[in-house]
Amino acid sequence: MDNLKLSYATRTPAAGDRQSVLVGVVASGNLEVLFERKLAPHECVVEIATPIHGYDEVWKAVVEDFVERVSPGGLYISINDGGARPDIVALRLMQGVKTMEVNHE
Amino acid sequence: MTVADILAGLFPGGHDVAERPDHLILGSGRRENGGTVSIIGIDDGEPLGISGVLPLAERVLDVIAAGGNIPILVIVDTQGQRMARHDEMLGLNEYLAHLAKCLRLASHEGHPTVGLNYGKAAAGAFLATALATDVLFAMPGAEPAVMDLPSMARVTKLPEEKLKELSQTTPVFAPGLRSMIEVGAVAGSWDPAKPLSQQFEAALAAITKQDLRDMTGARRGGRKLAATIAGRVAAAAIG
Amino acid sequence: MNDMPEARVSDSASWFLSTARERIAGLLDHGSFMEFLPPTERVQSPHLALFDLPVAFDDGVIVGRGRLAGRDVLIAAQEGQFMGGTFAEVSGAKLLGLIRAARDNDKLPRAILLLLDSGGVRLQEANAGELAVAEVMRAIMEARMAGVAVIALVGGRAGAFGGAGLTAATCSRIAISEQGRTGVSGPEVIETNKGVEEFDSKDKALVWSVTGGRNRRLIGGADAYAEDTVSGFREAASSLIDRAPTFDLATLQAEQQRLSARVERFANCSTAAEMWRVLGITAPQSIRDMNDAAFVKIVADVKEASHDGR
Numbered sequence: 001m002d003n004l005k006l007s008y009a010t011r012t013p014a015a016g017d018r019q020s021v022l023v024g025v026v027a028s029g030n031l032e033v034l035f036e037r038k039l040a041p042h043e044c045v046v047e048i049a050t051p052i053h054g055y056d057e058v059w060k061a062v063v064e065d066f067v068e069r070v071s072p073g074g075l076y077i078s079i080n081d082g083g084a085r086p087d088i089v090a091l092r093l094m095q096g097v098k099t100m101e102v103n104h105e
Numbered sequence: 106m107t108v109a110d111i112l113a114g115l116f117p118g119g120h121d122v123a124e125r126p127d128h129l130i131l132g133s134g135r136r137e138n139g140g141t142v143s144i145i146g147i148d149d150g151e152p153l154g155i156s157g158v159l160p161l162a163e164r165v166l167d168v169i170a171a172g173g174n175i176p177i178l179v180i181v182d183t184q185g186q187r188m189a190r191h192d193e194m195l196g197l198n199e200y201l202a203h204l205a206k207c208l209r210l211a212s213h214e215g216h217p218t219v220g221l222n223y224g225k226a227a228a229g230a231f232l233a234t235a236l237a238t239d240v241l242f243a244m245p246g247a248e249p250a251v252m253d254l255p256s257m258a259r260v261t262k263l264p265e266e267k268l269k270e271l272s273q274t275t276p277v278f279a280p281g282l283r284s285m286i287e288v289g290a291v292a293g294s295w296d297p298a299k300p301l302s303q304q305f306e307a308a309l310a311a312i313t314k315q316d317l318r319d320m321t322g323a324r325r326g327g328r329k330l331a332a333t334i335a336g337r338v339a340a341a342a343i344g
Numbered sequence: 345m346n347d348m349p350e351a352r353v354s355d356s357a358s359w360f361l362s363t364a365r366e367r368i369a370g371l372l373d374h375g376s377f378m379e380f381l382p383p384t385e386r387v388q389s390p391h392l393a394l395f396d397l398p399v400a401f402d403d404g405v406i407v408g409r410g411r412l413a414g415r416d417v418l419i420a421a422q423e424g425q426f427m428g429g430t431f432a433e434v435s436g437a438k439l440l441g442l443i444r445a446a447r448d449n450d451k452l453p454r455a456i457l458l459l460l461d462s463g464g465v466r467l468q469e470a471n472a473g474e475l476a477v478a479e480v481m482r483a484i485m486e487a488r489m490a491g492v493a494v495i496a497l498v499g500g501r502a503g504a505f506g507g508a509g510l511t512a513a514t515c516s517r518i519a520i521s522e523q524g525r526t527g528v529s530g531p532e533v534i535e536t537n538k539g540v541e542e543f544d545s546k547d548k549a550l551v552w553s554v555t556g557g558r559n560r561r562l563i564g565g566a567d568a569y570a571e572d573t574v575s576g577f578r579e580a581a582s583s584l585i586d587r588a589p590t591f592d593l594a595t596l597q598a599e600q601q602r603l604s605a606r607v608e609r610f611a612n613c614s615t616a617a618e619m620w621r622v623l624g625i626t627a628p629q630s631i632r633d634m635n636d637a638a639f640v641k642i643v644a645d646v647k648e649a650s651h652d653g654r
Contacts, residue, residue: 001393022382022402025423026400027425051397162596166596166597186528188529188533188538189538192528193528193531193554196513197528199565200603202511203596203603205485205510205514207596207600210591228465231474232478236474236475251467261467263395271395275394277391278472285471288471289475328433330390330437331433335440335444337387338442341381342407342418342442343449
């Protein structure tokens with residue numbers, strides 16, 4: 001397994017007040033992403049565990065692009081990868097952050 | 106040891122188990138205290154299919170219907186469930202589960218059940234028989250396994266050598282008696298040099314009402330997490 | 345306890361295609377689900393790393409409680425896409441803890457829904473998984489004796505095979521969809537071990553007719569037939585909870601009789617269609633192509649399909 005931990009300073013905190021959400025499943029070509037609102041409002045950490053070796057740079061590019069676009073401050077994001085393509089990774093990240101934005105009823 | 110040797114050792118006072126062409130074991134034995142033990146099982150590594158389940162389950166139901174509290178010995182050497190399209194078409198899962206249910210009901214109705222694995226035991230047939238008893242012992246040389254390493258290598262797509270190496274480090278998946286003892290599936294092995302009848306009586310005396318296999322696995326170190334996690338879920342459910 | 349929000353899952357969503365979390369969200373009354381040991385607790389397999397395999401934060405099993413059409417239930421769901429929904433040390437212990445809790449506390453809901461989606465035992469944790477199945481089966485029977493209705497729902501991608509097939513048949517009742525498949529040895533396993541003459545696993549129609557939901561429902565191997573939707577399974581589960589047989593001698597004697605009769609009736613059948621003909625279905629070939637409503641009508645006339653011997 002390759003393990004990668006990326007930390008960022010964000011411009012703004014992530015919207016919403018959901019404390020956590022899990023999107024996706026660990027399966028071939030798919031991944032699960034766990035979002036937890038547990039960091040300081042301008043910090044973001046993305047932790048990745050993947051069985052596919054040697055793709056650190058690709059992960060960094062996808063995650064950086066995501067952080068730049070949505071500024072997910074306060075979120076601790078953990079990924080269990082099943083060998084997903086970058087577009088699926090980006091999709092799951094957006095899906096999760098959107099769900100975190102939905103406020104409690 | 107053959108099944109005949111084992112039964113002779115278990116029941117010095119006699120038993121009426123006779124060899125059958127279908128390799129099923131059906132009969133009764135006499136305890137040293139004069140009581141009776143009902144004996145069911147499967148011999149010669151025979152796979153357990155729907156035709157084997159029915160007479161065994163019927164015997165268990167008869168024991169329950171007769172009342173009293175005679176124990177049931179489940180003695181097994183089976184390579185696993187029968188792999189046949191006809192059996193699957195008829196719903197083999199229902200048949201195997203039925204036998205397990207009959208054995209559990211027997212325990213509940215006061216008939217303690219003791220499993221004894223003396224040859225092979227695998228997969229669905231293991232679940233329906235030996236693993237459905239109150240307590241399970243094994244003879245040395247028994248080979249309980251979910252699946253042998255070559256088949257496991259095929260399914261997991263890992264080289265057999267690698268699996269062999271890994272099997273040294275964790276009882277969680279390594280086939281064999283030692284692993285099954287460490288994870289808590291098998292309570293222990295009997296010593297053929299000592300009277301089997303006494304070991305059987307000791308097993309009967311030590312039966313508990315509760316399923317302690319997860320605790321046993323934790324204590325023996327072969328299944329460190331299961332008991333704790335089951336307990337945590339239960340605690341969360343109760344709130 | 346947790347804060348795992350539920351995305352809205354529509355009533356018409358395919359059960360087969362949904363994830364375990366989606367099935368729970370769609371099945372239960374909106375907002376009622378409370379998860380025990382949610383993914384944030386990271387209750388996951390310590391063994392998969394040895395095999396260089398990724399873990400899942402819930403080990404592929406979700407357990408909790410909620411409401412089914414207003415009724416309190418306990419619920420567990422296997423994620424068939426993760427490691428085939430397999431029974432392993434952690435995933436099995438989660439199921440076990442839930443069922444034992446119901447067994448031991450009559451203040452808890454008296455119904456458990458098991459959303460099975462599993463190929464059986466996880467080979468990487470084979471011994472722990474096999475034993476977990478044995479423990480779960482025992483706990484189900486003990487819960488039934490304590491008056492809990494345990495309902496299996498089978499309609500996922502992995503079906504319910506191996507230990508999951510036995511687990512399903514240990515429950516009080518089974519609901520299955522057309523896409524639901526159950527048995528012990530899967531067709532591929534039989535073909536690998538016994539040859540393609542015994543079972544051609546590539547023959548989709550054959551596999552469907554042997555292991556599929558319609559065959560199971562017709563011969564009484566499942567007690568309700570669900571449309572492959574979230575609402576289909578909700579209706580099936582609701583209808584079964586109140587019809588759970590007690591776990592006693594009379595029930596098991598009835599099951600013995602039922603299973604013996606099945607062997608005798610179908611002794612000379614080599615295909616499922618032949619069995620269906622024996623059951624009185626005049627055009628067994630049409631079973632495959634008819635719609636769900638037509639199939640349900642046919643089932644209503646098959647005596648063997650509905651029984652209390654389970």
